[in-house]
Amino acid sequence: MTTSDVLLIADADGVRTLTLNRPQAYNSLTVELKEALLAALRGAADDEAVRAVVLTGSGKAFCAGQDLKEHVGLLQAGDPAPLHTVKEHYNPIVQAIVAMDKPVIAAINGTAAGAGAAFAYASDLRIAAESSSFLMAFANVGLGPDSGASWTLQRLVGYGRAAELMLLARTVDAAEAQRLGLVGEVVPDEELAARAQKIAAKLAAGPTVAYAKIKSVLNLAAQSTFEEALAAEDAAQTALGATADHAEAVEAFVGKRKPNFQGK
Numbered sequence: 001m002t003t004s005d006v007l008l009i010a011d012a013d014g015v016r017t018l019t020l021n022r023p024q025a026y027n028s029l030t031v032e033l034k035e036a037l038l039a040a041l042r043g044a045a046d047d048e049a050v051r052a053v054v055l056t057g058s059g060k061a062f063c064a065g066q067d068l069k070e071h072v073g074l075l076q077a078g079d080p081a082p083l084h085t086v087k088e089h090y091n092p093i094v095q096a097i098v099a100m101d102k103p104v105i106a107a108i109n110g111t112a113a114g115a116g117a118a119f120a121y122a123s124d125l126r127i128a129a130e131s132s133s134f135l136m137a138f139a140n141v142g143l144g145p146d147s148g149a150s151w152t153l154q155r156l157v158g159y160g161r162a163a164e165l166m167l168l169a170r171t172v173d174a175a176e177a178q179r180l181g182l183v184g185e186v187v188p189d190e191e192l193a194a195r196a197q198k199i200a201a202k203l204a205a206g207p208t209v210a211y212a213k214i215k216s217v218l219n220l221a222a223q224s225t226f227e228e229a230l231a232a233e234d235a236a237q238t239a240l241g242a243t244a245d246h247a248e249a250v251e252a253f254v255g256k257r258k259p260n261f262q263g264k
Contacts, residue, residue: 006057007036014051014204015197016044023059026111030065033185034089041096051204051263053100054196055123056107065114065137086146088255094122096146098219101212103203107196108132108183118147121156124215125199126183129192134182135171155222156181208246208263
């Protein structure tokens with residue numbers, strides 16, 4: 001199942017896998033790929049059969065960020081499109097990832113740079129192959145961060161580390177990425193796809209309605225007062241306490257059996 005040649009879409013066990021598919025260009029982001037990814041993320045969010053999403057890349061890279069060849073060509077042609085891509089593409093893409101009412105797992109299979117790294121930072125879970133690396137490359141081309149990286153990166157590693165990674169634009173390998181907190185798990189390259197699918201399938205079989213509330217409460221708490229966070233937690237627990245998944249979990253616990261969650 002594909003939406004276009006540049007983005008592959010596959011479904012299995014409630015998991016939708018989106019694979020950036022420009023391996024010859026390290027999955028760098030053209031207008032075509034950005035539009036395809038945004039449409040696919042919105043489609044996954046609206047599809048009740050999809051209960052978890054995996055984002056990954058084909059070939060040796062996760063995503064090298066903006067396709068600079070296309071970018072330069074458009075600039076030289078006087079096309080205003082490059083000046084609007086943050087608003088039209090990058091912001092909506094990361095908003096779709098963060099706001100999605102289901103878990104998003106980034107399976108980082110190689111280089112993740114610029115906006116590509118930011119897509120991973122915006123995801124809920126990050127699993128990296130041993131050969132993967134991260135680069136906040138914006139300063140190298142005379143630009144500032146986009147795709148939410150100014151918000152997501154410092155929440156993962158703190159302001160000081162985020163400033164270092166952006167100002168010095170240095171490459172971070174998988175082992176250091178795990179030490180810094182950029183990724184939660186590092187696995188051998190050949191195990192990455194299977195590991196990401198296993199985690200995604202586990203989440204897809206879980207109480208996805210609760211996962212949606214967990215995401216929303218965490219995102220609110222990151223930019224609210226303590227009192228506002230408490231109020232959000234209270235509202236979420238009140239709503240979740242009335243769900244079929246909660247009732248099923250309690251009944252399963254009492255009955256000493258595994259719960260069968262329906263995401264409702």
